[in-house]
Each structure stands twice: as C-alpha cells, then as structure tokens.
Amino acid sequence: MSNRELSGRVAGRIALVTGAGSGIGRGAAIALAAEGAHLIVTDIDERGLTETVERIHEAGGAAVSFHHDVTDEARWQAILATVQTTFGGLHILVNNAGIGIMSSIFTMSHADWSRQQAINVDGVFFGLKHGCPLLAASGGGSVINISSVAGLRGSPGLAAYCATKGAVRLLSKAVALECAQAGMKVRVNSVHPGIIDTAIWGKVSPEQPGALGLATGANGIDAQVLGAASPLGYAGLPEDIAAGIVYLASDESRYVTGTELVIDGGLSAR
Numbered sequence: 001m002s003n004r005e006l007s008g009r010v011a012g013r014i015a016l017v018t019g020a021g022s023g024i025g026r027g028a029a030i031a032l033a034a035e036g037a038h039l040i041v042t043d044i045d046e047r048g049l050t051e052t053v054e055r056i057h058e059a060g061g062a063a064v065s066f067h068h069d070v071t072d073e074a075r076w077q078a079i080l081a082t083v084q085t086t087f088g089g090l091h092i093l094v095n096n097a098g099i100g101i102m103s104s105i106f107t108m109s110h111a112d113w114s115r116q117q118a119i120n121v122d123g124v125f126f127g128l129k130h131g132c133p134l135l136a137a138s139g140g141g142s143v144i145n146i147s148s149v150a151g152l153r154g155s156p157g158l159a160a161y162c163a164t165k166g167a168v169r170l171l172s173k174a175v176a177l178e179c180a181q182a183g184m185k186v187r188v189n190s191v192h193p194g195i196i197d198t199a200i201w202g203k204v205s206p207e208q209p210g211a212l213g214l215a216t217g218a219n220g221i222d223a224q225v226l227g228a229a230s231p232l233g234y235a236g237l238p239e240d241i242a243a244g245i246v247y248l249a250s251d252e253s254r255y256v257t258g259t260e261l262v263i264d265g266g267l268s269a270r
C-alpha cells in the first residue's frame, strides 16, 4: 500500500462506480482512487472504461473494470459476487450511470420513457438491492446515488428525466431509513448536480432544446452556454461533483444519511 493510500480520506476502501467510463462517474472514480480507495469501475462503454483505468493507474491508484449494463440484474449479482471473492467486500457504491432524454412528455414514446426509467431508476434499485447487503456484510459503508437538480424541481422538456431523478431522491431517503432501522451501518445519500460539462449534453437530440429556448449546436446542447445562465455564471466540472462524492464516501460524513447534497452553482437557490 502506498503512502497516499494510508493517508487518503477513503484509504483501503473498496469502491464501485457505475457509468465510470465518462463524465461524473470517471471524475468520481479518479477522485476516490486519489484518496486511497481501490476502484471497481463499470460501464457499457469499454473504451471509456479503459481510459478511466489508465488515468487512475497513471496517477498511482488501483482500479479494475467490468462491462456492466446497470439494467441487467443478473450482471449486478455476478459483479458483486466477484467483488466479494476478489476484494473481500465493498464499502462505497456510487450509482452514477444515467441518461437524459429531452422531449416534451406529449411527444415522448413509451420506449424512450421506459429506457430512461430502466437505466436511471431500475439501475439504482438493483444497486441498492444487491449492494447494501454486501456493504453491511463488509462492516458498513456509503451509497451515493446521483440524482440531479431535475430531481428537485420541474424542467420543461425534461419531465420524464425529472421523474427518474425525483425517484432517485426519495428512493435514497427511504432506503437510508431501511438501512438505519436494520442496523446495517450503511448510509445512503443523493447528490444533485446542476449543469456539469460532460458528454451527456452532446447526446441530447438537438431538435427539442431549440423549441425550449436552450442554446444548441451541431453536437447538441453546449453545457458552457447553458451554465452561463446559472448564478455562478459557468458550468461545473466533474471534479466539482466528485468532491461531494468523496465527502459522502468518507467518514467525514459519518452522521449523514438520507439527505441530498446539491452542487449546482446556485441554480436551485432561485
């Protein structure tokens, strides 16, 4: 174990981050590894995962990756079983994988509604269902579910996304209470990012945002343009969210469960 691992804020902990091949998940994985955690990074994007693992290794951290579709319950069970036998347990779970489908609710297809629900909500459900017992069996730990400011307030064109992120917020609170009641020593919290400059904005179909008055380019929405309208005047970076995730993963937040950490440049203060 390196000196940094011994002195890190999550030194020696085993951490699993979903959707870690890009954006906030990658930022969280890199930050947790820098604070001494051993990372298990998962995603459906193999190339993205390879880059995340390389960046952690280059910085002297420890990480392995698994191909993992969070909507696949059997895959969740297989990965967690492997984590238990290979690493002896799990202490930190970051349910981060998510998509954003921008569409008026009146034109949205049921297929798009269901796909977004499956990734953003079912994926978190499977993580909680199978992850919390493993965390408890490992002596306790912390689950961090990535919601959004869209889980705190409505947003036109994002009604279905808001439904998924609102679900993550209250799912987190209710499971936090179940874990506390059962004496599992597992804390569960949600993180609510505002406009963060990641690839997710480039994946938004450009047709709808224009109708909603949002600035778009050939690659979809420009997060920096959107972020300029927030009270702090710019979009956040994955590191800004990762800092909150490290806090919730560490013992600094040992008395914090069932709450929401908003990191949004003041967006929800209006």
Ligand SMILES: NC(=O)c1ccc[n+]([C@@H]2O[C@H](COP(=O)([O-])OP(=O)(O)OC[C@H]3O[C@@H](n4cnc5c(N)ncnc54)[C@H](O)[C@@H]3O)[C@@H](O)[C@H]2O)c1
Pocket: 018, 019, 020, 021, 022, 023, 024, 025, 042, 043, 044, 045, 048, 068, 069, 070, 071, 096, 097, 098, 099, 100, 119, 146, 147, 148, 149, 192, 193, 194, 195, 196, 197, 198, 199, 200, 201, 203
């Ligand atoms: N970027 C923002 O402004 C913002 C704001 C609020 C909340 N969020 C939330 O933060 C989380 C991360 O978003 P991001 O901005 O880093 O986006 P991103 O697109 O950069 O990264 C999301 C990752 O999730 C992965 N993923 C998608 N479907 C998956 C599946 N079925 N199984 C496993 N992995 C899957 C993608 O391959 C990708 O690597 C999401 O839950 C998103 O809703 C983002």
